[in-house]
Amino acid sequence: MAVREIITLPDKRLRLNSEPVKRIDATVRKLVDDMFETMYGAPGIGLAAIQIGVPARVITMDLSKKDSGHEPRVFINPEITWKSDEKSASEEGCLSIPEYYEEVERPAKVKVKYLDLDGKAHEVEAAGLFATCLQHEIDHINGVLFIDHISKLKRDRVIKKFAKAAKKVEA
Ligand code: GNR
Numbered sequence: 001m002a003v004r005e006i007i008t009l010p011d012k013r014l015r016l017n018s019e020p021v022k023r024i025d026a027t028v029r030k031l032v033d034d035m036f037e038t039m040y041g042a043p044g045i046g047l048a049a050i051q052i053g054v055p056a057r058v059i060t061m062d063l064s065k066k067d068s069g070h071e072p073r074v075f076i077n078p079e080i081t082w083k084s085d086e087k088s089a090s091e092e093g094c095l096s097i098p099e100y101y102e103e104v105e106r107p108a109k110v111k112v113k114y115l116d117l118d119g120k121a122h123e124v125e126a127a128g129l130f131a132t133c134l135q136h137e138i139d140h141i142n143g144v145l146f147i148d149h150i151s152k153l154k155r156d157r158v159i160k161k162f163a164k165a166a167k168k169v170e171a
Pocket residue numbers: 043044045046047048051091092093094095096132133136137140
């Protein structure tokens with residue numbers, strides 16, 4: 001297992017549409033291992049493979065409370081099959097947009113079908129933080145960031161801030 005570097009704005013790879021996993025082999029299992037180590041190390045509650053620069057449709061997640069044990073979850077080739085009309089707003093952050101938090105409105109509940117690490121198909125209905133996190137991560141594998149769901153004014157401001165910070169490092 002290895003902690004991998006998490007890519008951040010303005011890295012263009014965050015805008016890639018990730019490719020479906022064709023075969024769950026040793027490479028995919030190693031990717032998932034590295035994603036968990038990177039996610040727990042950050043720490044974060046979810047991670048999409050593209051955040052470590054790998055454009056594959058793989059998500060890791062752990063929504064367990066601090067003091068309870070780990071509850072690692074893996075979603076391969078996830079697809080939203082249903083969204084509730086009811087919306088819910090909650091504050092989001094992203095390891096690829098460090099230290100920026102904003103309220104995002106999304107469908108309150110979703111159903112998602114996906115494959116597990118054995119290639120077995122599942123469908124889950126999610127609500128609350130689980131629904132928020134699944135939608136946030138599925139956005140990532142489609143090249144979408146949570147700032148795409150906030151006002152253009154706020155989005156342009158944060159994009160500009162990260163572009164400026166990157167230029168400074170460069171100089
Ligand atoms: O660690 C994370 N916390 C979080 C909080 C609210 C909504 C979404 C998230 S996901 C984020 C980790 C991350 O960037 N995943 O892509």
